Each structure stands twice: as C-alpha cells, then as structure tokens.
Amino acid sequence: MEKDKKGRVCVDPARGAMSLSVWAEEWLDRRVVGEATRRNYEGFVRNHLVPSLGRKPLAGLARRDFERFVKDIYRGGAGLAASTVNDRMVMVAAIMEAAVVDKRITENPARGTRISRRDAVAVDEDEVPTPVEVDLIAEHIAPQFRLTVYLQSGTGQRPSEALAFSTECRRRGFVRIRWQVSSKAHREDCQSPFVPLKHRLEKECRDVPTALFVEQEIDAHLLKWKPVPVVFTGQKGKRIRLETYFAPRPPGVGAMPSISSYGYQFKKACLSAGLVDLDGNAKYTPRSLRHFFASTALANGVPIHEVSRWLGHRSVKTTVDIYGHLLPSAWDRCREVLQHAMRPASPDATFLPAKEASWSAGTRAA
Numbered sequence: 001m002e003k004d005k006k007g008r009v010c011v012d013p014a015r016g017a018m019s020l021s022v023w024a025e026e027w028l029d030r031r032v033v034g035e036a037t038r039r040n041y042e043g044f045v046r047n048h049l050v051p052s053l054g055r056k057p058l059a060g061l062a063r064r065d066f067e068r069f070v071k072d073i074y075r076g077g078a079g080l081a082a083s084t085v086n087d088r089m090v091m092v093a094a095i096m097e098a099a100v101v102d103k104r105i106t107e108n109p110a111r112g113t114r115i116s117r118r119d120a121v122a123v124d125e126d127e128v129p130t131p132v133e134v135d136l137i138a139e140h141i142a143p144q145f146r147l148t149v150y151l152q153s154g155t156g157q158r159p160s161e162a163l164a165f166s167t168e169c170r171r172r173g174f175v176r177i178r179w180q181v182s183s184k185a186h187r188e189d190c191q192s193p194f195v196p197l198k199h200r201l202e203k204e205c206r207d208v209p210t211a212l213f214v215e216q217e218i219d220a221h222l223l224k225w226k227p228v229p230v231v232f233t234g235q236k237g238k239r240i241r242l243e244t245y246f247a248p249r250p251p252g253v254g255a256m257p258s259i260s261s262y263g264y265q266f267k268k269a270c271l272s273a274g275l276v277d278l279d280g281n282a283k284y285t286p287r288s289l290r291h292f293f294a295s296t297a298l299a300n301g302v303p304i305h306e307v308s309r310w311l312g313h314r315s316v317k318t319t320v321d322i323y324g325h326l327l328p329s330a331w332d333r334c335r336e337v338l339q340h341a342m343r344p345a346s347p348d349a350t351f352l353p354a355k356e357a358s359w360s361a362g363t364r365a366a
Contacts, residue, residue, distance in 0.1 A: 024049060027095045070114075129289070136273040137284070144246065147221040150214055151214070206309060266285065267282040
C-alpha cells in the first residue's frame with residue numbers, strides 16, 4: 001500500500017495497473033447520458049484517447065502525457081476545434097477523477113488540461129478536394145452513396161446527417177437538416193436509428209441553401225431508389241415516421257448505413273479513383289467534403305457567420321478556428337474603403353500591393 005502526498009488516501013498499486021482503455025470503457029458503461037453525448041464520448045475515446053494512451057496503466061499516466069496528447073491531436077490533423085477538444089478533455093478528467101475516487105491512483109493528471117484557441121490547428125488546404133476530385137469520389141463510390149457525397153460537399157452536412165436525409169429535408173431552394181443517424185443504428189436492437197443534431201434539441205433544425213447540382217443529384221437518386229419509410233421513437237416517446245433515402249430496402253434488407261460503413265465506402269472510392277497520398281492511403285475522408293463546402297463558400301465572400309450556422313457549429317469561433325485563414329484578404333479592401341471615406345476627392349489613388357507597400361514604408365523609414 002502507498003499513501004498520497006497528503007497522507008490521507010491509501011492506494012493499492014495493483015489497482016492502478018489497469019489500463020486506461022479498460023478503465024475508460026468501464027467508466028462509459030456506467031454513464032447515464034443522452035445518445036448524442038454518448039456517441040461523442042465513445043468516438044473520442046475510441047479514435048483518439050485509446051490509440052494514444054490506452055495501453056498505459058492508470059498509475060503510469062502523468063500530466064505531461066495528457067498535455068502531449070492534446071498537442072498531438074492538433075498536430076496530427078484531427079480537425080477538431082479547440083472548443084471541442086477542451087470539451088472532451090473535461091470528460092477525460094472525469095474519467096481520471098473516477099479512478100482517484102476508486103483509489104486506483106492518488107492524483108488526477110488530466111485535471112485542468114486544456115488548449116488555447118490560439119493554438120488551434122486550421123484546416124490544411126491540402127485536405128480540401130478540388131471540384132474535379134469531388135466528382136471523382138462520387139463517380140467511384142458505391143452508387144447508393146453518390147448522393148451522400150454531394151449532400152456533404154454541396155450543403156456541408158456531416159456524414160451522420162447526410163445518411164439521415166429524408167423527403168422532409170428537401171425544400172424549395174434549400175434543405176432542412178433535423179436528424180442524424182445514431183451510432184447504434186446498425187444494431188438490430190436499436191429503437192431510435194435517428195437522433196437530434198449535434199448541439200441541438202429534437203425540435204431544432206438548420207436550413208442550408210442548395211445549388212442546382214445538388215437538386216439534380218437528388219432527382220437522379222430518386223429515379224433509382226424510392227424513399228423507404230422508417231418509424232422510430234423520439235426522445236420524448238413520440239412515434240416518428242421518416243421517408244428516408246439511405247435506409248436498407250428489400251429484397252436485400254440489411255443494416256442501417258452507419259458512419260463506419262459509409263467511411264469504408266468513401267475510402268474505397270478514393271483508392272479506386274487514385275486519390276491517395278505518398279503512402280498509398282486514401283487522400284481524403286468524409287470530413288474533407290465539409291471542408292470543401294466551407295472553404296469554397298468563404299473564399300467567394302460568403303459571410304463566415306452564415307457558413308458557421310450552415311455547418312451547425314456551436315459557435316462562430318469554431319468556424320474561425322478551422323477556416324478563418326481561408327477568408328479573402330481584406331487588407332487592400334480596407335485601405336481603399338478608408339481612402340474613399342477620408343479623401344473622396346481623390347478616388348483614383350493608386351494602392352500598392354500589401355507586401356510592396358510594407359517594403360516601401362520600411363524603405364522610407366530607413
């Protein structure tokens with residue numbers, strides 16, 4: 001037995017030998033949380049926490065491990081906003097705090113581990129496919145998922161939202177996004193294959209304008225596959241019916257498409273289309289299509305607060321963290337506006353490009 005630094009709690013070293021992956025799984029099983037929250041927790045633990053620190057014993061974890069873990073998420077290009085990572089680290093700290101209470105460790109090494117928004121990693125422009133590459137992915141993906149590619153790239157939907165697309169989503173000139181596929185939708189015992197949107201309540205939705213090509217792809221999809229009715233129970237116990245586009249259909253009835261199954265088909269399409277990196281891995285992920293939507297809109301002057309709302313971000317700060325560097329430069333526009341405001345009598349003033357103007361100013365100062 002050993003005591004903590006204050007000599008108040010006795011800890012059996014053998015209890016601290018449990019790996020973080022096993023303890024995190026036990027902790028998640030005991031949580032009573034909403035479906036969306038559980039999906040977010042499980043995804044973060046499975047995709048980030050376990051691969052990085054899962055094999056380490058609880059007693060072998062130090063604060064520097066969690067600090068390095070947070071930094072690696074950004075440098076590794078996970079594409080998570082600072083607010084999202086900080087949110088998940090609250091969960092990780094709770095996991096480790098439970099280990100303290102259970103007398104497996106003496107201190108919580110994850111408590112207070114955060115990152116600054118200033119350290120957030122913006123999306124790499126190499127992670128954004130070109131319009132030609134988007135079409136290539138759509139051409140090579142399984143035919144039933146072709147529309148999903150264009151719902152993501154044309155309206156910025158998350159994979160789970162695109163897979164929940166139904167007849168009620170389609171409106172004149174826009175789509176209304178209200179549901180997303182549950183992480184358990186592919187399981188036979190799942191009673192609610194569709195759940196409310198991330199950061200939203202059941203009745204909340206968001207509207208996104210649709211370009212003509214999206215409308216055309218929806219029509220083309222309906223020529224091959226009619227909507228399939230799915231009845232499920234909402235969070236408040238109300239029975240809900242959706243005429244869905246991607247639900248399994250007879251005669252080959254199978255499991256409800258999941259993020260994993262769509263991700264597999266997406267990866268397969270990239271490899272088939274030759275969209276690979278230097279190691280031969282798929283160059284893009286489904287998230288890349290959201291990057292395409294956001295970066296294309298922002299680069300062409302669409303206000304960032306509108307893009308943020310259409311993406312379904314909790315805050316416009318999240319959008320700025322990820323895409324702010326893709327906004328058109330306002331430097332020369334600002335100089336022009338102020339010149340015309342102060343000296344309207346000389347509208348033909350010539351402005352040097354930003355870099356040349358800085359060099360000239362430095363020369364004069366010298």
